[in-house]
Amino acid sequence: MSGGYIPLSSHTNHSCKKTSGHGFQGKPVIVAKRNLNVSATDGNFIEKIRERLNNGKVEISPSAYDTAWVAMVPSREYSGSKQPCFPQCLDWIMESQNPDGSWGLHPGLAKDSLSCTLACVLALHKWNVGQQLVQRGLDFIRSNGWAACNEVQSSPIGFNVIFPAMINYAKELDLTLPLSSTLVDSLLQVRDSEIRRDRNLEYVAEGLGNFCNWKEILTRQTSNGSLFNSPATTAAALIHCHDDKCFQYLVSVLAVFDKWVPTVYPLDIYTRLCVVDTLERLGVSRFFGHEIGCILDEMYRLWQRKEEEIFADVSCRAMAFRLLRMKGYEVSSDELAAYVDQEHFFETVSLQMSGVDTVLELYRASQARLHEDETTLEKLHAWTSTFLKQQLLSKTILDKRLQKQVEYDLKNFHGILDRVENRRALDLYEIGDYQVLKAAYRFPTVHNEDIFLFSKQDFNICQAQYRKDLDQLERWYADCKLDTLKYGRNVVRVSHFLTSAMLGDPSLSEARVAFAKTIVLVTRMDDFFDHHGSREESLRIIELIRQWKEQPTSVYGSEEVEILFTALYNTVNDLAEKAYVRQGRCIKSVLINLWIEILTSFMSEMDSWTVETAPSMDEYLSFAWVSIGCRICILTSIHFLGVKLPEDVVMSPESTSLCRHVSLVARLLNDIQTFEKEQKERKLNSVSLQLAAHKGAISEEDAISEIEKLVEYNRRKLLQLILQTEGSRMPKECKHVFWQSGKIGYYLYSHGDEFTSPQQMMEDAKSLIFQPLSLPLLD
Known part of the structure; x- marks a missing residue:
């Protein structure tokens, strides 16, 4: 079951010389050079980002909640001590109250603010400092206590256990909180319910109180001395168990952050x-x-x-x-x-x-x-x-x-x-x-x-190039007179969007345009072979491609044949000329062979619909994987990626395997979506063949399930080849195109036929091609 590389007649000579006559005289492809993507400002951004990547330094915001728990740890005597072990944390709390009396990161996170504020109030009150700050904190709790039982509010992890526990701790410290008894009772009931559910609550052990077995929890201690890399939980363990590894962990965290701790480290x-x-x-x-x-x-x-x-x-x-x-x-x-x-x-x-x-x-x-x-x-x-x-x-x-x-x-x-x-x-x-x-x-x-800023600016630079690509494609389409055909699908914008979405680098303009032009031509040919042309006209196009004369003088037989062949002829010549600059060799023979291969597969499909005996699944897949068009689009475009590709690599068994697996993913997904439509038109696809093979013994759902398994099998095989390095000659830049082409199959056909009914695609194309990202003004 191989796709088959169809050779040309030995007497035919194909050079990459410029052609004249009625050939397509396209304008040169606009190529965005890599260095044009980076302005002076971009360079500054790049260096700053690289510095972050290289230094490995973690930037994280302070946690008022965790810092308060560390501040509550008594000095080295631990129990009975009237001095904090980490007074610098207490200093930070007194310096960091928000204007509204709260502590915490985000004023819109009411429960987080309540938790952070109560923890800081407890720490200050425990060491009898900052009474005015305590009062302002209590005022905030009074005004916002309603949020504690509000299920609509986003909740920190373990809030329903920790916050009620801190209320109880306030009572132990003789601190009266401005919360109604009804609210407190409700919170305590929720806490008891959470604990009774017997979930794994060690991470919020500071909220477990008498329910907590600290010696057992310390069995979860990591090699750095922490419990779950949580300063708060580790501080609570240190208060209860006087564990030296917990102490050393907190010392190490403060050595990094000085006066405060993050919520995870x-x-x-x-x-x-x-x-x-x-x-x-x-x-x-x-x-x-x-x-x-x-x-x-x-x-x-x-x-x-x-x-x-x-x-x-x-x-x-x-x-x-x-x-x-x-x-x-x-x-x-x-x-x-x-x-x-x-x-x-x-x-x-x-x-x-x-x-x-x-x-x-x-x-x-x-x-x-x-x-x-x-x-x-x-x-x-x-x-x-x-x-x-x-x-x-x-x-x-x-x-x-x-x-x-x-x-x-x-x-x-x-x-x-x-x-x-x-x-x-x-x-x-x-x-x-x-x-x-x-x-x-x-x-x-x-x-x-x-x-x-850098990512948004780069997106807009890319988007500007995509629009230039689209202008070029639309000029090409009109110059080829494809817009004069009264039948079939105009997929210029669809193909442009797909190639822009898969090959985003602005410098890959030629690859995108080559891929998009090939999609357009394949679609136009498919529509002609499938619905609008006679068998004789279809065979005539194939014969014209086989002959491939540098100065065509043939009789076409119909205007449609002339338009289609001329568009293909001049586009192949144009792409071959551009590829010669990139590759230093002529690829015209490769492209012509690929076109003969795919159009012959179209004929095979036509024949399979007219014979009384349906092909086997293997026979069907032997031409159906070619006719979906992935192979010709990929093998055309990869010549424009900026890497040298010998012909024996392009047409190698490895390349054929990559093409076959990516094509079968797209073909089989397409078959699943178009099965009902094609069944009404009395056309074959893999689903109907699966049903026929079982002679009605399985349902349509079971047949589709079998095809879905085949899709997944080919996706895995494709990924294996993409990631394989040993023995592979296909450059990674080219493998990227294969992988992205597989994604296109899923994008188009997983939830409907997006290629012919592109509702979601229209929205995605609008945001990718036509709607720039707004950039804030820089100082």
């Missing part, structure tokens, strides 16, 4: 992974290839030695697995086996790691499945996708941006086109973005002005 590895992931999502990772490579090399070394900071955190482990695997590092999915059962997952992981964002990371990791026997990823995908869908249906994801991200990832993970994702990520990206654990915190290493 250390965060170095997770931070570096997040930066890499963010730069890729924003579409600017191409500027930082060396730095990203160094980071991932280091992550791989840490993965191999099972670094605790990676493996102790579910999100960090899942993200590391996904990023490393998708960059070709050998990482085993067995390292995620502990999370394959949903019930076991929520029973064993701490509250810190049981949120929707963590499950989303596991879901993303589950999509990096390479092998059929990776049941770990299969099971992980099953429960995480179901869980996330349930969260959306129940509307329990209060973070609107997280909700949008979950919706987008679930809709079509394999069909997320790079530049479409970049635009969505840019729309969701905020400099002041915050995350919430037991306290809200900002992450300036990942969310900062430099990345924000």
Whole structure:
């Protein structure tokens, strides 16, 4: 079952000399040079971002909540001491009250502000300092106490356990809180209910009071001396157990941050992974290839030695697995086996790691499945996708941006086109973005002005080039007189959008245009062969291509044949001339052979519909994978990527395997969506052949399920070839085009036939091509 490279007659000579006569005289392709993408301001941004990538320093905001707990630790005598062990934290609290009397990061996070404020009030009152600050804090609690029981308000992790516990602690300190007894009783009932549910509450142990067995909790202590990398939990353990490793951990954190502590530490590895992931999502990772490579090399070394900071955190482990695997590092999915059962997952992981964002990371990791026997990823995908869908249906994801991200990832993970994702990520990206654990915190290493401004500016530069590409394509279409044809589909804008979405770098203009022109011509030919041309006319086009004379004088037989052949003839000549500059060799014979191959496959499809005996599945796939058009589009465009490609690489078995797998993904997905329509037209596709093979013994749903398995098989095989390095001669730049082409198949056909009914595509194209991102004024 090979696609077959169809040779030309031996007497035919194909050179890349310029042609004249009635040939298409297109204007030169506009190429954006790499150095034109970077202004002086861009260069400053790049250097600042590189510095962040290289120095590994973590930028994170202070946590008033955690700092207050550290401030409550008594001096080295521990019990009975009337002096704080870390007075600098107390000083920070007294210096950091907000104008409204609260402590905390974000005034809009009412529960976070309440938790932070009460903790700081307790610390000040415990050491009998800052009475005016205490009073202002109590006034804030009085005015905002209503939020404590408001389920609509976003809640820090463990709030229902911790906040009532701090109310009880206030009573022990003889501090009267301005909260109604009804509210307090309600909060205590909720807390008791949470504890009775017997969830894994060690992460919020400071809120457990007498319910807590601290010696047992200390068995969860990490090598750095912390409990869950949480300063608050570790400080509470130090208060109760006088553990020296806890003390040394807090000393080490304050050695870094001086007078305050963050809500989680250390965060170095997770931070570096997040930066890499963010730069890729924003579409600017191409500027930082060396730095990203160094980071991932280091992550791989840490993965191999099972670094605790990676493996102790579910999100960090899942993200590391996904990023490393998708960059070709050998990482085993067995390292995620502990999370394959949903019930076991929520029973064993701490509250810190049981949120929707963590499950989303596991879901993303589950999509990096390479092998059929990776049941770990299969099971992980099953429960995480179901869980996330349930969260959306129940509307329990209060973070609107997280909700949008979950919706987008679930809709079509394999069909997320790079530049479409970049635009969505840019729309969701905020400099002041915050995350919430037991306290809200900002992450300036990942969310900062430099990345924000540079990414938006780069997007607008790319978008301007895409519009130039579109102008060129529309001129070409008119010059080819394809707009005069009264039948078939005009897919200029569709093809332009798809190629812009998959090959975003402005310098790849020639590759995008070559890919888009090929899509347009393939679609026009398909419509002609399928519906509008006679069998004789279709055969005439193939014969004209086989003859391929430098000065065509043939009789075409019809105006439509002349328009189609002339458009193809002049476009191939034009592309061959441009490729000669890039490659230093003539590729015209390769392109002509590819056109003969695909048009012959169209004829095979026509013949299969007219014979009484349907082809077998193998026979059908032997021509159907070619007729979908992926092979000719990819092998044409990769000559314009800026890498040298010998012909034996382009037409190698490796290239054919890549083409076959990516084409079958698109073909089979298309068959699933068009089955009912084609069945009414008495046409064959893989679904109908599957039904015929079982002689009606299976339902349409079962037949479609079998084809979906075949799609997944080919997607995995494609990914294996993409990531394979040993024995591979195909450059990674070219493999990227194969992988992105596979995504296009999912994008177009996973939820309907977007190619012919492009509702979602129209919205995506508008945002990618026509709606620039607004840039704030720079000082």
